[in-house]
Amino acid sequence: MTTAPVLTSRALGIDAITPVPQLLAFLPWLLAPALLAAVLGALARRPVLIALGLALAAVTAWFLRPYGDLAAPTGPVLAKLRVLTSNVEFGGATTALLDAVRREKPDLLFVQECNQVCSDALARELPPASYPYREVVEASGAEGSAILSTHPLKPAPGLPSTLAMPGAVAVVNGRAVRLRLAHPLPPVPGLVDRWKHELGTIERYVAEGGGPTLVAGDFNASQDHAAFRRVLDAGNGLRDAAALAGASRTPTWPAKTAKTAVALGAQIDHVLVSKEFGTRSARFVDLPGTDHRALLVELELHGG
Numbered sequence: 001m002t003t004a005p006v007l008t009s010r011a012l013g014i015d016a017i018t019p020v021p022q023l024l025a026f027l028p029w030l031l032a033p034a035l036l037a038a039v040l041g042a043l044a045r046r047p048v049l050i051a052l053g054l055a056l057a058a059v060t061a062w063f064l065r066p067y068g069d070l071a072a073p074t075g076p077v078l079a080k081l082r083v084l085t086s087n088v089e090f091g092g093a094t095t096a097l098l099d100a101v102r103r104e105k106p107d108l109l110f111v112q113e114c115n116q117v118c119s120d121a122l123a124r125e126l127p128p129a130s131y132p133y134r135e136v137v138e139a140s141g142a143e144g145s146a147i148l149s150t151h152p153l154k155p156a157p158g159l160p161s162t163l164a165m166p167g168a169v170a171v172v173n174g175r176a177v178r179l180r181l182a183h184p185l186p187p188v189p190g191l192v193d194r195w196k197h198e199l200g201t202i203e204r205y206v207a208e209g210g211g212p213t214l215v216a217g218d219f220n221a222s223q224d225h226a227a228f229r230r231v232l233d234a235g236n237g238l239r240d241a242a243a244l245a246g247a248s249r250t251p252t253w254p255a256k257t258a259k260t261a262v263a264l265g266a267q268i269d270h271v272l273v274s275k276e277f278g279t280r281s282a283r284f285v286d287l288p289g290t291d292h293r294a295l296l297v298e299l300e301l302h303g304g
Contacts, residue, residue: 003030003056010063013226015196021187025266027224028249031060066248067223068232068239073278073302079173080280081301083241083271085110085216086287086294087183090141091118093289098125100285104296108170109148110216112163112183113290115140122146137164145181145217153179159201161185162194165217167205172301178209182217182270187225195220199227206234212301213238213274218292222266223248232272241271241297245282252284252293259286259293271297278302 006023007030009016015024023030038053084106086097090113098121101109109131111118119138126148133153136146145164147153156167156178163183170177184198185191199221206213215238221228223240232238242248251258251265258265269292273279278300285294 003033003060006030007056007059007063009226010224011059013229015187015192015226018187018189018192021192021195021225022189024224025187025222025268026264027060027222028064029264031057034060063224064249066240066243067229068243069237069275070239070244071275073275073300075276075302077300078175078303079301081108081172081299082106082296083108083110083214083216083299084285084294084296085112085218085269085271086285087112087218087269087290087292088118088287089113089290089292091115093287094118094121096287096289097294098122100287100294100296101126104285106296107150108179108214108216109146110181111146111148112181112218113142114144114146115142116144119144119146122148133168133170135166135168137166139164145183147179147181149179159198159205161198161201165198165202172212175212175301175303177212177214177301180205180213180215182215182219182272184220186220196227199225199231203227203231203234206231206238208235210236211274212276214271214277214299215273216271216295218269220268222268236274238272238274239277241273241277241279241299242267242282242295244273244279245297247282247284250282250284252295254291255286255293256291259284269293269295271295271299273299276302
């Protein structure tokens with residue numbers, strides 16, 4: 001049964017080797033074979049199979065809980081922020097993203113797989129009057145990325161990675177907020193070690209800094225991946241803004257099945273925030289032209 005080794009890896013906190021990392025992304029759906037085993041055991045009058053199926057289902061259900069500290073922040077609200085992150089899939093959803101930006105008016109915009117057409121469109125269609133501060137890595141294919149902000153940005157070094165992961169320090173109501181766009185390689189066969197390494201790079205970035213921090217993008221990982229949980233646990237800890245809003249299992253990829261009634265998919269697009277932030281809402285936005293759903297969160301920055 002495939003369910004057992006995947007749950008064992010989840011319990012031990014390891015991502016193991018192919019096909020475990022790929023299957024971990026869809027861990028909630030392991031409930032189906034576990035319950036099927038229990039039903040088949042009942043039909044065949046095999047108590048051992050019934051017990052095994054029910055045990056695997058119970059363990060799977062236990063892991064479905066939101067991960068990490070979800071306590072509300074303390075202190076007065078210093079600022080409210082609307083944050084939108086979107087993987088536009090080789091620039092294919094650029095037009096739809098521009099429409100969403102004009103409609104939703106985010107304060108911070110994180111764009112992954114922003115190719116040259118995408119970066120040119122951002123410069124042309126979103127003038128400096130609307131987004132005067134930017135950190136853009138222009139590149140072809142999936143390597144380009146962009147951070148746009150209504151708040152002043154101070155430059156920060158990018159992280160070493162195959163796909164651009166730029167950073168900055170935003171000044172929000174006088175408070176410095178560390179920003180980082182995340183886009184490690186996906187854990188496809190042959191790239192699992194590189195995927196772990198690049199998530200480890202994000203983990204070290206989080207651990208080495210302090211103060212308000214916001215990391216957003218396509219992590220190519222869910223809360224069921226150990227490498228992603230280590231990012232959440234790094235330093236003083238990050239929380240998933242969608243989980244804070246009660247949407248820890250809403251899938252973002254693949255978009256075609258994630259938005260159906262069955263909601264088959266994985267939540268791999270995230271906005272992670274330090275404990276100075278609270279989440280007022282999280283909404284998943286469907287954009288034609290990409291296999292990812294965008295994520296829009298409304299945050300509150302609290303002062304200590």
